[in-house]
Amino acid sequence: MEEIFVYCKTCQKxxxxxxxxxxxxxxxxxxxxxxxxGIVRILQHTIGFRKNCEDTSQIKAIVESETKDSNGVMI
Structure with a gap:
């Protein structure tokens, strides 16, 4: 499966x-x-020292675009 970068709605990372x-x-x-x-599923990620964000929800996001922001996330 393809992977992209998005912003987490819970921790904003x-x-x-x-x-x-x-x-x-x-x-x-x-x-x-x-x-x-498209619809994407957020993968489990860390938010600090030995802490994980539990938000692994499905969200609607941009999956293909010609433009990206300074962090490499498609806008």
Whole structure:
């Protein structure tokens, strides 16, 4: 399965996520490019010394895009 980076809704950190499904490409007028949304599952991740974030939920996120932010997460 493909993995991408997203932001965790609970701890707000950049985390890995597995792509479960991909939807049709859509044109984004604000950036002038195409984006593809999909459903991803957040993988378990650490939030500090010996502490794990328990949020491993499924969320809707951008899975394909031409633009990324400074942390490498697609926007």
């Amino acid at each position: 950049k985390v890995k996520a597995m792509i479960l499904t991909k939807h049709e490409k859509e044109y984004d007028k604000t950036t002038g490019s195409y984006k593809r949304l």
